[in-house]
Amino acid sequence: MSAQVDRRQMPSLPFDDPRHLVASRFLVDEAYLLDRQRYEEWLSLLTDDVWYRMPVRVSTGRASGFDTSPGMDHFAEDRYMLERRVRRFLTEHAWTEDPPSRLRHHVTNIRTSPMQADDELFVESAVLLFRSRGDVQPPAFLSAGREDVLRRTDGGWRLARREVFVDESVLRMQNLAVFL
């Protein structure tokens, strides 16, 4: 895991800063792959030590000081776990995505901030996933904020860490056979 980021003191870079342009392009290109379920290519955008987490959100009083479940996530993945999930989609028997969902990741509100290390960027974004399956059920939406760490490697920029803060405490989606 990368060093802890103090979210509150993070000024964002101007939108014409080359580092912001790099981060924005990364997220848009990533969404392009996720919409098409080109998950092997998506995996190649992740570092070997990637940490991908989606905590469970809970409704708590303002004074409680927390709004995620203290001991539960929807995802808490290292690379091995993500690879198994992708591998499963490549079998002919991942029924929940065959026929596949029609997916659209709408990515917006991108803020890029420098990190202490020159080769890392802290990138916040909002994502709205639209997912339509078959012709009977209404489509499902998942809205989330993301906090990413992008790292520059010899092969280009890679996703080293992602925390997905989904905006519902009770998901209105039949499963998370998707990535955000």
Place this chain on the structure above:
Amino acid sequence: MAVHHADNPADLSELLAQVRQGFVPAHVYNDEEIFSLEKERIFGRSWIFVAHESEIPSPGDYVVRRVLQDSFIVARGEDGVVRAMFNMCLHRGMQVCRAEMGNASHFRCPYHGWSYRNDGRLFGLPFHVEGYGGEEGFARHGQRLLPAPALDTYNGLIFVNLDPSPVPLRTYLGDYAYYLDLYTRQSPEGIELHGPQRWRIAANWKIGAENFAGDSYHTPQTHISVVEIGLFREPKANKRKEGALYWADVGGGTTYKLPSGTFEERLAYVGYPPEMVERMRRTWSERQRQMVSEDGFMVSASTLFPNLSLVHNWPRVTADEDRVYPFISLRTWQPISASETEVHSWFAVDVNAPQEFKERSYKAYLMCFGSSGMFEQDDVENWVSITATAGGAMARRLLLNSRMGLDAAGKPLHPPVAGYHGTGTAYVGYGEYNQRALLSRWADLLERPMPGMSRTTLGRRVAADEAGQGEGEDS
């Protein structure tokens, strides 16, 4: 075939008789009339799992959980006692707690400011003297949030019952307690429960309950992908059918047949470290140990009627091909409507397990079950599809076949397992014994009308013994 109307007792009896035979009218999985009967006659008088004591370890800790639409604050009072209190202000009905978890000494209604201690007692009543004439005009003393009509625990599992005089929980569990122990009492201190993940699925609640109760038959088909990717080595069709299917009073489940070995070797095979195996050996009864050591059966999925299911599996969660890590999940299928269910899925682990085991076991849970689990993903796809199709007119003409394990005359194809050390009745091989047992119990309850309900009276002086546990001095 006949069209059924659940509001006609004669038609209902005919429908339920078919269900008991294993011929299930498809519309029972999406039928508003059936659902309204289920709400009243099943969820109105069964023990319903709401929380585990480890979720609220300290005084003031609370979680808010529902039974159907009824919201209960499940809280540990300053006296350490766990209570479930109906989350509705006695005055005008506002929810006094709108968070789903936390720690509080009091719950204050945001509407007019009535406040309640975390044991439910009414504490603050603004302008009590001016507005009500004080204690003489309206007795605050003895008032409390409505307690759940009944609450009982087993191995720290907290159940409530909307029936004020149910059979005690331990009596209700009957022979099923033997199996509940295998999941929730691997040491005397029992489990810690994490979660839940919560999500809504467009599926009828019974489908998941039946699946976990006895459907070993779906594993090699629905879950073939998790075997293909090397996550799970067990559910190959031939192997899966060697497991026993047991039904014991109020619940049933599936097991896997383990390779030959001792108690210790077989628990090591599913990934338990020696210190945990040793605690299980010391904690479990001789018959519980013998289910592993003599019979070679390891519990897998299970359902306690009506809507608590458990699962125990042992996948590979690292690149090390030789290591597996077992995990346990508890989940409730909370009905929202005839065609929608909210799933609450928790991760359970023995509180005394080594930290490294807990972390790996959690990883195993996330990969296999819950909102993102690779087993669960494909299960829910099936259940959503069944439910949608069950809502139409044609489903009223179709009797689904839930007869596996019986011949045409209704006789079991094979005798029960001889010398089985578990409780209840067990069969080896594929069969829908447990689904029929579950739906037979469902049918029995649906057929039995409810006695009348009593109401509470607000403002009446309540005798001290009537006011319930934890009643202390009032201020």
